[in-house]
Amino acid sequence: MKLGVFTVLFAQKSLEDVLDYIASKGLNAVEIGTGGYPGNAHCDPDTLLADAGKLKAFKQAVESRGLIISALSCHANPLHPQKAISSEHDSVIRKTIELANRLEVGIVNTFSGCPGDHEDAKYPNWPVAPWPNDFQDILKWQWEQKVIPYWSEIGALSESAGVKIGLELHGGFSVHSPGTLLRLREAAGKAIGANLDPSHLWWQGIDPVQAIHILGREGAIHHFHAKDTTIDPVNVNKHGVTDMQSYALMLDRAWQFRTVGYGHDLKVWADIISALRLVGYDYVVSIEHEDGLMSVDEGFTKAVQNLKQVLITEPLGEMWWV
Template structure:
């Protein structure tokens, strides 16, 4: 198991300076954005696709520091009813897959996307309940007419390039929990798995340990991020909260640095669950804590993960 970081945290720094900060933090992996919501601050995708020399220089900057690239991330909106946005998202995804293949980066992280509720609609529609009955009709359209056809083609493209696609289960996306992730995987094939981010599960009442046990080898990549669920606000308004993230005192949940939403025992259980299902890759810290500086948030997340993580192979069960 390695601890890494999503380098959007250092987006205002030049690439090699960002890598130096990663090493100084005691980490051994970087997740790098290639466009879409994460941006491409540390990855000149077109330049790298066009030049083998630049690719060699880029990877030398990473490997010479004892780092690996755990994944490229291009979370965006490939199923959007805005055709230009959907086209742009697909183009970013395909270029990211091509680059990952060339650089032997095994995983591309992405959102599944969110379609409109019916042909001709202009806005995406996130369905959260089955009644009135038109919601089920909308879901059928979103899955059968939009999501599955798109991801079958996109998944084959990734598979042909030897790259796995890790879909992040996220509110406001068609894939937002274990059931929806496995539905897409069942429809498309094992090239689809998940980028497991427990912060999006805690607030929805999901036990990450149970989710990990259910997903098993469908976990391709992991985000290290926590969330604080405010019991007072939840008791009044429930957990499905669309107030802006900066209204922290009013919100039902708020992203926090690891250990500041749930204690180290919870994270030890999560790390043990990863060991049980055979996940032994990277925990990539994603800092989105509005109450801490970047440096303090990263340092505290690293400290908690180093305490909770399991890094050595298990010993022989000599007592059995």
């Protein structure tokens, strides 16, 4: 396995400075934002697709520092009911797929998106209960009319480009659990898989190790994010896991994101890494920093230190004891 980082946390720095800093930490890979919610501070698809020289220089900047690009990421909502939003997000996903093909990057990460509840809706509607039956009607309409048709088209496009789609299982979007990911994958093709982030699984009550087994047995893990979560044992009984308070209200929230090792100990993370290898995932573990108690540099540095203790980096070789 290789250790990488999602570079959007260093958006204020130039690409060259970011790459130098990441290489100095002994990492092997970078995941780079190309638009959507993460922005495109280090990688503008329009610029690189229009200029072969700039495209070559961009690739060389990464490779000359001994790094690889693990994925291009454009987390967005291409199913948003407001056409101005969905069109923009759809466009960046398509451009990112083309750019990934040109750069020989195999993964594009994004969100599944979430539609509204009818054609003239203004806002996404994320049903979280099967009753009253209205919610089932909404869910059926969303999947049959929006989710499956859109991702079937994008799945075919990405497959023809030699690119896989890593959907992050994130609350608020149609694909948010192993089950919903596999449902879409069955309908839209095997180019669709997961950008698995345990931080979003923990707050939903999903065990990341079991999620890895469920998805890994299907070959459905395309990329992996390393981010932690802690659940407050008092606040969760007041607000529940679907706590809608701002992430900034850390003292009052039911759960909050932490850097690796500050939500769950390293034995838990060792189990996660071992499960990934067990199901055949031997690619990049990409650090994502969204810890409200630590600066970017400190949170990133501690994640690097903790993950280096548990990451399995060498080929297995033969089992000499068998």
